[in-house]
């Protein structure tokens with residue numbers, strides 16, 4: 001059984017959770033200890049005790065630890081990728097790519113520990129100097145979702161530690177395996193006892209305890225809008241710093257002048273790969289009149305060739321949906337779309353067993369056409385391999401439709417026109433804009449995040465992560 005890591009020790013939990021392979025539900029990936037509220041508080045106590053020394057640790061010490069963690073993750077990418085694909089259901093190449101990303105993130109923030117920055121300015125008063133420096137916050141509570149079981153923990157844990165914070169990490173209940181493997185690497189990395197703690201368990205118990213404990217200085221959260229709102233309310237109530245990354249309903253515009261091959265590739269890649277379970281997935285394709293029918297036909301042709309199968313099998317394009325409840329949600333939205341008058345143009349069938357007879361949560365990717373902007377399929381996040389198509393008269397209407405959403409994470413455009421590409425980059429109300437590229441798939445060394453209902457607070461990743469994980473101090477000295 002895989003235990004929680006609290007105050008430098010591996011501890012049994014109050015309960016056990018079973019991690020099931022969505023590609024073959026007979027396969028038990030492992031059993032994981034679930035912490036309760038008391039153990040969560042123990043972890044917070046340990047982190048609080050470790051903070052004074054860790055916050056004053058040298059940049060070299062932090063660099064060495066984070067760099068070594070990154071090196072081990074990269075060296076073990078095939079093994080960790082296999083575990084990730086097995087527990088979450090993204091294909092093996094995607095899972096290995098995610099693990100590599102996690103390793104690179106640790107290496108990036110190892111470097112950031114060496115260059116914290118700061119400013120020295122002359123004062124407006126004679127003889128006085130002003131320094132602006134950044135300091136660690138204290139204990140950071142980290143709450144992550146199931147769809148990126150190692151990369152999202154990495155892009156929160158690495159900067160938190162790099163800037164001198166201590167961590168209490170609560171991974172998603174559904175996929176604790178990759179998070180546990182990451183914690184195991186961190187447990188051997190030379191971090192002083194209590195600096196990093198892993199508490200697996202339920203959101204309503206472990207997560208809620210983190211939110212409410214006054215010793216947690218800041219909470220960084222990625223997950224659904226509904227939980228994000230709870231995180232915000234709890235943090236505001238006790239004036240804790242918080243950061244939220246939540247859902248999306250990301251548009252991709254396809255203009256008449258687009259290269260058809262590029263447009264189809266962008267749509268299929270970011271709509272269906274990783275089973276559509278990415279916050280940056282393109283779930284609304286907004287297509288202008290002149291290319292609409294050709295584009296839809298070409299997307300369907302491509303969808304016919306996608307192999308839906310065991311995530312770890314060579315040749316699989318689309319793995320299973322993560323669990324029964326998410327599969328049910330995907331199917332429910334297919335029903336809602338059709339009831340509201342849209343057309344299921346391709347796919348959408350659940351496949352109970354693959355060719356080898358493995359029972360899994362397989363769903364053939366679905367394309368929904370003839371939709372209108374107010375339909376629920378165009379307003380609410382499905383979080384599965386379900387993509388809708390909206391017809392637009394011209395670029396101007398396509399832009400209005402793209403921005404007509406409560407979300408604002410990512411947005412894309414397929415066009416060969418510099419004029420429209422430039423205009424879209426300026427006028428899209430999304431945090432990340434892609435031209436002739438899939439909306440999903442971003443670099444690890446630049447800011448990540450959205451606007452409107454998708455995100456709250458400073459950006460994650462890249463140098464901009466410092467905004468969340470540090471607090472600024474302004475010091476004045478009379479010489």
Ligand code: NAD
Pocket residue numbers: 143144145146147148170171172173201202203204206207208211222223224225226227228230245246247248278279381383409454
């Ligand atoms: P979720 O909100 O159900 O859970 C996220 C985390 O919050 C889990 O660890 C969960 O245990 C915890 N949690 C649940 N209830 C809690 C509570 N009351 N208090 C504290 N913690 C609690 O989300 P999910 O289903 O794991 O993930 C899917 C969602 O994540 C989608 O909406 C997706 O768009 C979003 N997501 C967003 C991004 C982004 O960067 N914007 C990235 C990945 C996923």
